[in-house]
Amino acid sequence: xxxxxxxxxxLHVWLGERHILxxxxxxxxxxxxxxxxxxxxxxKSTVLRAINRLLDLNPEAxxxxxxxxxxxxxxxxxxxxxxRHVGMVFQEPNPFPHISIYDNVALGPKLHGIVRSKKELDExxxxxxxxxxxxxxxxxxxxxxxxxxSGGQKQRLSLARALALKPRILLLDEPxxxxxxxxxxxxxxxxxxxxxEEGITVILVTHMPAQAVRISDFLVFMYxxxxxxxxxxRDVALHxxxxxxxRFMRGEL
Amino acid sequence: xxxxxxxxxxxxxxxxxxxINYIGLTVIVALFITAFLPLFHIVYVTTINGVKAVSKVGxxxxxxxxxxxxxxxxxxxxxxxxxxxxxxxxxxxxxxVLLALPAGVxxxxxxxxxxxxxxxxxxxxxxxxxxxxxxxxxxxxxVERLIGRYNMLAGAIALTIVVLPYMIVQISEALRHIPYNxxxxxxxxxxxxxxxxxxxxxxxxxxGILVGVLIGxxxxxxxxxxxxxxxxxxYKMVPESLLEEGGAVPLLIYHYIQQPSEAYHVLAWGAAxxxxxxxxxxxxxxxxxxxxxxx
Ligand SMILES: Nc1ncnc2c1ncn2[C@@H]1O[C@H](COP(=O)(O)OP(=O)(O)O)[C@@H](O)[C@H]1O
Ligand SMILES: [Mg+2]
Numbered sequence: 001x002x003x004x005x006x007x008x009x010x011l012h013v014w015l016g017e018r019h020i021l022x023x024x025x026x027x028x029x030x031x032x033x034x035x036x037x038x039x040x041x042x043x044k045s046t047v048l049r050a051i052n053r054l055l056d057l058n059p060e061a062x063x064x065x066x067x068x069x070x071x072x073x074x075x076x077x078x079x080x081x082x083x084r085h086v087g088m089v090f091q092e093p094n095p096f097p098h099i100s101i102y103d104n105v106a107l108g109p110k111l112h113g114i115v116r117s118k119k120e121l122d123e124x125x126x127x128x129x130x131x132x133x134x135x136x137x138x139x140x141x142x143x144x145x146x147x148x149x150s151g152g153q154k155q156r157l158s159l160a161r162a163l164a165l166k167p168r169i170l171l172l173d174e175p176x177x178x179x180x181x182x183x184x185x186x187x188x189x190x191x192x193x194x195x196x197e198e199g200i201t202v203i204l205v206t207h208m209p210a211q212a213v214r215i216s217d218f219l220v221f222m223y224x225x226x227x228x229x230x231x232x233x234r235d236v237a238l239h240x241x242x243x244x245x246x247r248f249m250r251g252e253l
Numbered sequence: 254x255x256x257x258x259x260x261x262x263x264x265x266x267x268x269x270x271x272x273i274n275y276i277g278l279t280v281i282v283a284l285f286i287t288a289f290l291p292l293f294h295i296v297y298v299t300t301i302n303g304v305k306a307v308s309k310v311g312x313x314x315x316x317x318x319x320x321x322x323x324x325x326x327x328x329x330x331x332x333x334x335x336x337x338x339x340x341x342x343x344x345x346x347x348x349x350v351l352l353a354l355p356a357g358v359x360x361x362x363x364x365x366x367x368x369x370x371x372x373x374x375x376x377x378x379x380x381x382x383x384x385x386x387x388x389x390x391x392x393x394x395x396v397e398r399l400i401g402r403y404n405m406l407a408g409a410i411a412l413t414i415v416v417l418p419y420m421i422v423q424i425s426e427a428l429r430h431i432p433y434n435x436x437x438x439x440x441x442x443x444x445x446x447x448x449x450x451x452x453x454x455x456x457x458x459x460x461g462i463l464v465g466v467l468i469g470x471x472x473x474x475x476x477x478x479x480x481x482x483x484x485x486x487x488y489k490m491v492p493e494s495l496l497e498e499g500g501a502v503p504l505l506i507y508h509y510i511q512q513p514s515e516a517y518h519v520l521a522w523g524a525a526x527x528x529x530x531x532x533x534x535x536x537x538x539x540x541x542x543x544x545x546x547x548x
Contacts, residue, residue, distance in 0.1 A: 054437055054441065057440060059365045083440060090434060094438040095438075096438065097457060097546050098453075098459075098546045111443075145547075147547045161442060162441070162442065
């Protein structure tokens with residue numbers, strides 16, 4: 001039996017009266033990158049927020065269907081437990097502005113009691129910042145506020161913050177949409193190495209077909225709350241079966 | 254129409270607009286001055302009279318000595334009343350923060366619940382409530398029924414009720430202005446609602462929260478009506494316990510300015526001046542001290 005890191009089965013989401021997700025189904029094998037693509041407003045971010053239960057924050061949201069991580073229904077356990085094992089990076093870089101770069105990364109492990117000593121914490125912070133390809137740039141100012149970092153650096157700090165909890169699954173919501181190409185490349189490098197070396201399973205929402213081709217193993221193409229087409233990235237990207245997918249790949253949607 | 258005609262015609266239109274502009278600007282400046290004139294006047298008159306009064310005995314003497322209005326040559330100071338105000342302000346601030354912080358957090362962070370909306374509504378109603386009624390109610394309960402005499406604790410309770418809604422609204426506003434994506438960031442690393450609030454949201458909003466506390470503090474220092482029937486008005490000595498009668502600077506002003514002798518008026522003006530300095534000073538200093546969190 002294949003163990004899936006994430007299984008989304010007939011997922012429906014309503015926000016208020018609006019039926020945002022209308023039966024979304026896909027699976028992510030462990031240690032793979034699944035890219036979710038589709039025009040904006042299609043519900044990609046909503047899929048991610050359903051997986052780590054951030055939708056719980058919105059009292060208007062209703063969820064139906066099933067989301068499993070490693071075989072466990074996320075809606076049958078405490079949301080805090082789910083989020084502790086499922087990291088997320090958002091489209092807007094959002095480091096905590098009132099605590100230092102170090103503390104941004106260290107807060108999660110500290111509050112969850114993951115480390116036993118200051119030394120262990122230091123090592124974990126260094127590891128996470130290295131994995132996010134930010135260590136060299138901040139190692140001399142770990143105790144500064146993140147306010148002065150560039151947008152791309154802030155985004156890599158957000159990634160390090162998520163990694164510091166040693167998540168098994170990482171949700172990335174258009175992490176390179178608002179940052180410059182150099183930083184975007186660094187983040188892509190980081191994602192690849194995270195999957196290869198740490199065995200983390202990644203779901204990457206992206207609007208760039210080229211990015212999906214570069215780093216994903218599987219591709220899920222969504223349109224208006226539904227999955228139009230999915231499969232191995234090469235197949236979907238090179239030989240799309242649906243006209244919608246083809247038009248999106250050509251940049252027409 | 255030729256091009257030059259068009260230009261000339263448009264120039265006329267623009268001239269007219271410019272004149273209208275000037276008139277509008279003049280009206281705005283005039284309104285601004287009218288609105289702020291009373292403020293400048295109050296500051297001016299209080300300063301002139303206050304400095305005269307304080308310099309009669311010297312600043313230190315005025316701040317520490319008890320009043321001695323029977324001697325116009327040496328009318329003393331407002332020491333005990335100032336201590337009274339200090340006691341009331343500290344007590345009120347502690348009480349009010351303990352109540353307003355959870356209430357403000359509740360309003361901002363559970364804004365979809367009916368209870369939270371009701372809390373906000375009650376705060377807004379309380380804000381408009383005549384403070385003299387608050388004083389009267391506290392008198393009926395804490396002075397008449399429970400303790401049997403005027404006392405400082407009753408004053409602090411009345412002041413707490415008066416400043417509470419201001420603090421609540423200000424604190425909830427400060428929290429409400431935090432961008433949604435910071436909340437999401439906190440929840441995304443598995444923080445509970447409680448930890449998100451006290452580790453992330455409250456510290457990020459600390460400046461707005463502090464401003465709310467200061468507004469309350471300044472109000473507590475300056476309010477008269479809630480003290481009228483609660484602390485009595487003993488200006489010559491500092492109360493030995495919170496359950497005893499005491500004085501406060503605004504109440505001293507209120508009582509002394511009504512007395513028919515010059516020495517009382519001197520003390521009242523001096524007290525008004527000190528009150529103004531304290532309130533303005535608190536505002537300015539703490540605004541400068543607590544740094545805003547840059548997002
Ligand atoms: N809090 C919300 N309340 C109501 N509708 C929302 C909310 N957030 C997003 N939506 C709507 O849900 C739809 C899907 O949004 P989203 O998942 O962000 O799309 P995508 O990430 O694909 O751009 C959009 O039409 C958006 O307008
Ligand atoms: Mg989105």
